[in-house]
Amino acid sequence: MNFETLEIARDGGVATIWMNRPDVHNAFNELLIAELTAACGALDADESVRVVVLAGRGKSFSAGADLNWMRRAADASVEENLQDARKLAGMLRTLAEMNKPTIARVHGAALGGGMGLASACDICIAGTGAVFATSEVKFGIIPSAISPYVLRAIGARQAGRYFQTAERISAARAVELGLAHEAVAPDALDAAVQEVVTALLQGGPRSQAAAKDLIRAVANQPITDALVEDTARRIATLRSTPEAKEGLAAFLDKRPAAWVQG
Numbered sequence: 001m002n003f004e005t006l007e008i009a010r011d012g013g014v015a016t017i018w019m020n021r022p023d024v025h026n027a028f029n030e031l032l033i034a035e036l037t038a039a040c041g042a043l044d045a046d047e048s049v050r051v052v053v054l055a056g057r058g059k060s061f062s063a064g065a066d067l068n069w070m071r072r073a074a075d076a077s078v079e080e081n082l083q084d085a086r087k088l089a090g091m092l093r094t095l096a097e098m099n100k101p102t103i104a105r106v107h108g109a110a111l112g113g114g115m116g117l118a119s120a121c122d123i124c125i126a127g128t129g130a131v132f133a134t135s136e137v138k139f140g141i142i143p144s145a146i147s148p149y150v151l152r153a154i155g156a157r158q159a160g161r162y163f164q165t166a167e168r169i170s171a172a173r174a175v176e177l178g179l180a181h182e183a184v185a186p187d188a189l190d191a192a193v194q195e196v197v198t199a200l201l202q203g204g205p206r207s208q209a210a211a212k213d214l215i216r217a218v219a220n221q222p223i224t225d226a227l228v229e230d231t232a233r234r235i236a237t238l239r240s241t242p243e244a245k246e247g248l249a250a251f252l253d254k255r256p257a258a259w260v261q262g
Contacts, residue, residue: 005032006039007057012261013050014197015043016105022058027066028088028113037091044098050261051200052098053193054121055105056114064112064135088113089145096120096149099209101200105193106130106171107186115179116146119153122212124179125193127186132169132179134162152219153179204243204259210234 001008007018017039019026026032043049056062073081095102095117104110104121107130115132118124134143134150143150143163151159154177162169171183184192200208214234221227238244243259250257 001039001042003035003039005029006035008039008043010049013048013201014053015046015049015051016053016055017043019054019056019062022056022060024066025058025060025063025109026056026114027063027069029066029069030084030087032066033087033091037087037094040091040094040098044094044100047205049100050205050259051101051103051197053103053105053197054095054117056107058108060108060114061104061106061110061130062114062117063109064114070139085145092116092120092145092149099212100205101208101212103193103196105189106132106180107189111135112143113146116143116149119146119149119179123181123196124153124174125189125196126171126174126180126183127189128171128183129186130171130174130180130183132171132174133166134159135166137164138166150179153177202257202260204247204257206241206243207238207247210238 003020005019005021007020009016009018017036019032019036021027021032040052043052073084076084101123102121104118104124106118106124107127110118110126110130110132112133112135115134118126118132134146136143147159147163154162158177161167169177169179171180174180175183182192214231217230217234218227246259247257
């Protein structure tokens, strides 16, 4: 895969997507949105990829929307803006719905759409110098495309504050809110990400995909007969798969499962 705004680094079953527009703090424009969509789709379809890490080159993870892109949007028609917004929303959904575990490696600024990217990933590990914000109201707009993922991360009550104030959120506060899973010293960021990667590589790839789908099906749902039946069917279906049989056999034989690398 050849991209202008991204670099893809592979290390065994781990693929790292590096946003590579450091001169503008990895801000979004049409090309970055399109290339992120394509990269996520391609890596999700690649069975040799087990874990995807999203990171940013330079001083920031992503500072949100590119100012030149925003200026063009201000002069565009409503229909043109709608087409642009659909592409951004589609990119975020493609990232959020990947079957593979995804980790946001966040340093520096993660503003607007950058906070959306961090929220769309399954796991967020931040350096203590990271700063988050839903800054859109400062520009007379709203964090609309990122809202499903930010709300999933921090809940409606906290979003009610930060969507309107656009306050900066420190890494420590991001952990308190549930936006980031951990905040570590900047020089420990890569080691913290690797620790999570190592844990993820112990799990069965199909069971991890099923776990992600389970969360989407169960989260915020009332416990009804239909929900209980659905959860029973999910586990019953998985128990008979080759992956589950291999996982149980490996445990009983006291050996690594076939999917564990190294």
